[in-house]
Amino acid sequence: MANKTSVNIGARLDRLPQSKWHVKIWLVTAFALLVCWSNGIGGSVQNILLNELHWLEPGSTLLAMWGTTYTAGQLFGALIGGPIGDKIGRKKSILLYEIIHIIAMIGGALSPNIAVLYVFRLLQGLALGALLVVLFAGFTEYVPGKNRGTWSSRTSFIGNWAHPICNGIALLIVSTGVSMNMNWRIQFMIPSILSIIACIFIYVKFPESPRWLESQGRLDEADKIMTSIEKEIEKSTGKPLPPVEVTNPKPVKKLPFTALFKGKLLRRTIVGSLVLIGMNTIQYTLMNWMPSMLSGLGYDTSKSQFMTMFGLFGAPFGIFIASLIMDKIPRRVMGVILLAGMAGLGVATGLLAPTLGMTGLIVMTFLLNTIIYMYVCYASAVYVPEMWPTSAKLSGSGFSNAMGRVSNIFFPFLVTNVAASSMGSGGVFILIAIVAAIIAVAVIFLGVETRGESVENIGDVE
The missing domain is CATH 1.20.1250.20 (MFS general substrate transporter like domains)
Known part of the structure; x- marks a missing residue:
């Protein structure tokens, strides 16, 4: 199956029938996307800091910086997160950006003042900007070309429920009667805990992209993961896999x-x-x-x-x-x-x-x-x-x-x-x-x- 330049990962992945394995990869990706909602709670947290706690003042530079700081973080996160992800791999980069995002969320929740909160707000944007790139783009390597758009759209559908869900949770927190000083901190902690669960799923259930491994010349690792995927799908479907159509694949090039x-x-x-x-x-x-x-x-x-x-x-x-x-x-x-x-x-x-x-x-x-x-x-x-x-x-x-x-x-x-x-x-x-x-x-x-x-x-x- 293997040769000096390729183990035919693309053709082997593209001929796979839809299976429980694809659903598992999709659900893990979609859940990770759904719960990283530092962006979604921005408005409700800002409202508390502005109108209840007065950490922010109307018309002030600090208020204007609330959105700008986060957006700047997302910009640089997307810019540097992509090349890092292409260097270290899909699974490692997802976990790295998730961990940075979780630390930034917890740090935000524990912030004693607005200056410290803004540092963590910048880090939240940076981590999320990088994480969104690898979750969306990396996911396209795991699913067949024939229905890749459908799978990616489903991921987007789940992920875009983050805003209504986190705002619904914010309303529930208000109804509990907790102090406003605790309210916004809890809003940061909930997605932190859910993102830790997402990290566990990714670590246990999410394989490194065999396509990426092949592009890095790590052919034995790519073939090992691909073979494991094939065996799992054969076992779940109870049928032999279709034959691989591409028998002489081109070598996958590493691009700067x-x-x-x-x-x-x-x-x-x-x-x-x-x-x-x-x-x-x-x-x-x-x-x-x-x-x-x-x-x-x-x-x-x-x-x-x-x-x-x-x-x-x-x-x-x-x-x-x-x-x-x-x-x-x-x-x-x-x-x-x-x-x-x-x-x-x-x-x-x-x-x-x-x-x-x-x-x-x-x-x-x-x-x-x-x-x-x-x-x-x-x-x-x-x-x-x-x-x-x-x-x-x-x-x-x-x-x-x-x-x-x-x-x-x-x-x-x-x-x-x-x-x-x-x-x-x-x-x-x-x-x-x-x-x-x-x-x-x-x-x-x-x-x-x-x-x-x-x-x-x-x-x-x-």
């Missing part, structure tokens, strides 16, 4: 980080970055500007929050729909359709908002959230993670994620200026359309088709 900025990979770096810039900027605009637009239309705070909340039910609905159709439509076509849908619905919402009434606005925001989160799933969980060769997978995905984070730092200033102009809130939605159109053109002319392709074929950049 600089390869991302040359030749064919440079095109993917540009497209991947633009796709995630679009995700971050459009999602930011909707999440942060919709309440302001509703207030500008005369709805008070309680009504605007109510309408925004109902609109947000479109998020899990959109990801669920994406999981059903992701492997049925070519990736580039899917991206263009979703970008066009976001642009069209965004402009329609901005222009029609004054005439729709409360029910109409709820429907429009629900539809807009649905298609935006279909795109979030497509961009962050499926297309960008799968477009890279194995040895540069986390580096490419991490760099693209970092570029998306950079855009989130500067785009709010552009949105604010547009909204303050004569175009008003409607101009903000036109800005969404322009961003979507630019990215759609890039996907059409520079994008690579990955649907149904093996990781090895996608990674053949010669």
